Amino acid sequence: MDLIVSLAINGLATGMLIFLLAAGLTLIFGLMDVLNFAHGGLFVWGAFSGVWVYNLTGNFMLGIAAAIVTGLILGAITEFLIIRPVYGNHIQQILITLGLMLVLGELIKVVFGPEQKSAVPPAFLDGSFMLGDIILIKYRLFIIAVGIFIFALTTFILKRTRIGLIVRAGVMNKEMVQSLGINIQFVFMAVFMVGAAMAALSGMLMAPYSGVIYAEMGLEFAILAFIVVVIGGMGSFKGSLFAAILVGLTQAFMAYYVPALSLAVNMLLMTAVLIFRPEGLFKVKG
Amino acid sequence: GDEDASGESEGSSNGSDGEGEETAETVKIGVLASLTGALEAYGKQTRKGFELGLDYATDGTMEVAGKKIEVVFEDTETDPKVARQKAIGLLEDENVDFLVGSSSSGDTLAVTPLAEEYETIMVVEPAVADSITGSEYNDYIFRTGRNSSQDAVAGAAAIADEGVKIATLAPDSAFGQDGVAAFKEAATDLGAEISHEEYADPAATDFTANIQKIIESEPDYLYVIWAGANTPWNQIADMKVQEQGIQISTGVADIATLPTMEPLVGMAGFTVYHHSLPDNEVNDWLVKEHKERFDGEVPDLFTPGGMSAAISIVEALKNSEGETSADKLIETMEGMSFESPKGTMTFRPEDHQALQSLYAVTLEESDEHDYPIPVLERVLTPEETAPPIKNN
Amino acid sequence: MSNLLELQQVEAYIQQYHILHDISFEVPKGEVTVLLGRNGAGKTTTLRTIMGLNQASGGSIIYNDKEIGQLKTHSIAQNGIGYVPEDQGIFDNLTVGENLKVAMKKEDEETTTRMEWVLGLFPDLQKFWKKPGGQLSGGQKQMLAIARAYVNENELLLIDEPSKGLAPIIVEKVMESIQQMKEQTTILLVEQNFLMASKIGDRFYIIDDGQTIHNGQMDELKNDKALMKKYLGIA
Amino acid sequence: MTAILETKDLAIAFGGHTAVDHISVQIPEKKFTSIIGPNGAGKTTLFNLLSGQLSPTNGQILYKDQDITKLSTTKRTRLGIGRSFQITNVFPNLTVLENVRLAVQSQAKVRYQMLAHFKYYKQFEAKAMELLERVFLDAKAELRAVNLAHGEKRKLEMAMLLALDTEVLLLDEPTAGMSLEEVPAIIEVIKKIKEEEDRTIVLIEHKIDMIMDLSDEVLVLFHGELLAKGTPEEIIENETVQSAYLGGMYDEQLA
Amino acid sequence: MNLRHIERSTWIYIAFALLLFIVPFLFTGRSMLFMIMQVFIFGIFAMSYDLLLGYTGIISFGHAMFFGIGAYSAAIVMDLNDSTLLSLAAGVLVAVIIAAIVSFIAGILTLRLKSHFYAMLTLALAGLFLVAAEKWTSLTGGGEGFTFRLPEFLRDSGTMYMICLISLVVFFFGLRRFTKSPLGKVLVAIRENENRTESLGFQVLHYKVIVSVIAGVIASFAGVLYVLSLRFIDTSVFAVDVTLDALLMTIIGGVGTLIGPLIGAGLVEFAHHWLSDLADVHWIFERWIILYGIVYILAVIFFPLGIAGTIQSKFSNRVTKGLFKK
Ligand SMILES: Nc1ncnc2c1ncn2[C@@H]1O[C@H](COP(=O)(O)OP(=O)(O)OP(=O)(O)O)[C@@H](O)[C@H]1O
């Protein structure tokens, strides 16, 4: 019983971390229909800039802020220079964002050097405590909390404000939205910036979790995020959250009970979902 | 391409023994390393070490047995295809007399058959796969780097003893599995018992389940073989493994990874190299020169390896009196001993693997750095860490 | 001057094709002006050019005595111009309600009243409030497109073939609604249904091959069989 | 009179909404049948069921007494049921000629030939060109379909349907958005197919004059149900039809 | 067949192919030869990818799977048997059969669904193959891979070059004919508007499965050539990067053309080579990957349709423009 609870909590934390990663992608891919292969690049930049500030100042929160700011700035630049010319064209999006991914990944080494960097949780989130026989790791609880917070926040913004509608409408028919007097370019840029900031934030949160960050981690995690977005049903936040948690839990339990298959967990899960529920777990209506 | 365009495209299998005249005075060495990509840091250590090694071995003259030494570095980008292409370029267009490399086992394996084809000596450094001097061995391959089995033997020597129970954690890959197999053999030879073998997805972020199982097997030691991006150290600490009476042991890698090992302070393990460990002239020279040339930086994990490779080549040339034919060199190098930053190394005649010292250490807090450093327990002698011969 | 909108020798290209050669017309405030012409004459392109969805390459577009030829589409719309495009421009994955909500510039009482009026006009929209726009029938989409332009108070409405695909009884309603709005809203209409055009139009312009080739009062046209035959091919 | 197409108790519901509500009709062979009804009455949905774009929740469809309810769109087209679409549905980035040529190719049953070069099929091109002339679109043959004006796309739809050379033609508002001048010409084309080639035509339209002019029989749909059926004259006198569909404008329109 | 009926472009391609047959005698460097060989191999691979992406509109994120299947089949068969021509033939056969079966299954499972499902399923399957290659160490050598011997006559790189070139020529002209066949025209129709194609009387699923199998088999063959040229194999043949390479080559060269992927393959390989060589010129170019990334970005901005596509559209615009003005 303890074992199951402990596995579940840790799986949940991993799931939340993956969700944070996927959230930005869901926003950009789900709402704006942009295949952003540079998502991983934004993620890495968030991690490196955040950790750099964190190590410099010793203040974790400042690190988080730095990551978010980095994400916003990079998001604005990316949207303006890279994404704007290719809205609506998946093929061009793939090429141009992959190009950007290479540039971002390599620039990391110019700015921060080629070596991997280490990061530890801040003192107030370091370590673990026992609850009965169950070990609770503080940093993981923190991740779970942040995940819930981000989920609630985005759901609120998308459901309770007109922004979500405008963005979705803008993707379907840009000209029409403009004809309704909405400056869609501005809205798109804002959304992209938020998506990028989410990527950057998750990069920063990831750093103390895994202990090290390195320039190449971007693509790897971007693929994971991509998988989660697909399993969850594209563009659905609820779906992404659910899928991410599913992936996290499956990983945890498979690693314990069927270790031989643990390498293949993600892919098996995705194959199963595609075959049995091709629209994803939560199909976006329409 | 050089002037001697004699249609090598067809006659390549004849190899390059008919070199042009200019090589009469020069010895060319081609070094393959990952100078970009994920293993960039390693590749660059090798390069620095190699350059320093030539300087040291030739006393700065860059000449041996009357011949000028010329080095060409090529980036393999950690891609076997690129590695092979660059190697062909070195062998064909540059007519190199030696190949050195490379940072990854895959790159190296893609190149070793070329060494045979071109009858050119290749000094492998620092790729670790056993198969390079094992199942994929050929006569032209010499390795100054240590292989996985040596690591395993050293790891076992550091902790294994009569009646000790050890659990292992390793990535679920050939590297991890072979490593554990070798470790198991060495450890059981020393009388220890392997209580549990745990393999984890190297890309995973969560190791709770794996650690949980290890705890359940109630070992005295947890021996970790790890080479991967995400490190398990934090989680091992968070899961209070040590508090439950299980000691951790592992190989200590390069300086950049030391800060991540903070949670493991006090553990007993081994390492291939840390600049503070070896006690010999070559190493003193290396540390001093390295600091001078590179802004006060100390040599890292693979720097001495690069240096050893360079020294072994110069040494071989000295012994062969400048003769670069492969036959002669193989004869010279088999069984050859030379002084390296890690003490005396010897190319074992059977599989051309250099036997070398490794270091049993404990990880301790240091006053100079804000990360822990390995402190010498004892030097594991070349004889002690000699791996089994596997090339038949 | 009482012209709300005036086009002077407007030229436009689509990619490298010269589509509009010389479009000139006036839309007097408070009237319904109708553009007529064959398929491919350039009517739709004219409306798109006014909306800034297509850049004019020559001439001028004057709205409320201001040149708007260089403005971006969204600022043109913010100046009080509404547009019902030919292909309806429904947001397929948004529900009917959401389609309308996207269009609403404010959420004050006035808009609510307008909304009620619009829904009274097209009860089908009320009925399918939660249905994705893409699943509506052809005529329902047309209604939604018109309704979307109606929910805001506009000074000028550009409507491209509103009657297309609508049942006669609904066409009648649309006509009524246009007449009702005439007070505050000026209308520029492209319409192939001559019956409708002739009933609600005040002035007409005939466009052929990207040029305005004839204009006059609607009443004249209705009674001039020769003219109708010549320009519209109807007897 | 034999029925070429027949529905038995045909129904489909989307969520809670029954768009086609248990309709049983017979479409007489070689006749001209029109379907009218308010917007959202289920006309297009009925077409979608007949042509196989949708499958019914209930009922059967018979074509020449053969049950085709379970057949795919492709199979039905091959059997001889062709349709045009209310919302234009063409290959946007192919040229007008290529659009029609594809339809010709399908009709000619050259479907899986993958080794012969297309240029050995010159007759396809010729046939396609001929059809484009018939709908007055030959001048735009080389233009990409996406660049056509709305009315021109409708003509293209028509040409593609003709190319399929099917026995039954389902036409969904073929003249919507077509200019006054060209509507009569298209009507001529439709008439000619029916008379000269003996086809069965089913037409959805909101243009009453056109219905009156062409139809042998008119079906009226209302809220998914079959409200009335009869000759054009009978239908236009029907009071429910008048009040629910035509409104006051029809008499002027007929005038 | 009358020679006059052959299109002019065909002559150009034939002339170019002949030129490539002479190249090995002009260049002495085997490394250059090896590189051109890689261009050919990845050209074939990218062409097979374009068959899906450019012609039929199917995105695949796991095309590497077929490449890897080909590579491993050949390598394993050659490793287990003597290095003879016979075992090579057996290797090719195994490669083709497995690729055909896998692509057929992936095809019928997902191609009836719209758009991206094929992409994701192939991504997942490729991932599973990667894991299998990683774990089935007795056969595959795991992540470290293994080397193997080639039949005597293939060890000469001139022969290998010719084999790659001949394969390229055969596949290029074969696929050209294929795409210009009636079936090829239907594929384009599917790309443009799937459900309309269906209501014209074409069974879309059949076409998609056919093209998926053809693309899979050709990709597998490219994998065979790759592993023969390398004489070494490891799990990197299944990596996402391999798919991405094909994707990039296709897009940069121009989707929906056959020459595009070839140009793309050449450009990607050579840009890579030259840019990485810059690193030796000056330390400032040590980060040449940045330049490499910028090449992609600029390619989209200046050649939005890919190189071949942009040139082609310039050319065809002239034609339609003339027509438009009558
Ligand atoms: N992208 C384009 N490339 C080439 N020609 C185009 C393009 N877009 C439109 N055209 C042409 O411009 C002309 C004018 O089109 P427009 O849509 O304005 O006509 P219209 O008067 O609205 O016709 P309809 O009554 O059929 O809607 C048409 O002949 C059309 O073929």
Ligand SMILES: Nc1ncnc2c1ncn2[C@@H]1O[C@H](COP(=O)(O)OP(=O)(O)OP(=O)(O)O)[C@@H](O)[C@H]1O
């Ligand atoms: N795919 C669908 N999903 C849900 N509802 C649908 C779908 N298709 C049609 N409907 C609904 O079914 C009803 C009938 O639609 P249909 O398109 O058949 O109408 P119609 O008679 O052709 O109208 P119109 O004259 O406006 O074209 C409409 O209320 C429509 O909203």
Ligand SMILES: [Mg+2]
């Ligand atoms: Mg129009």
Ligand SMILES: [Mg+2]
């Ligand atoms: Mg309809």
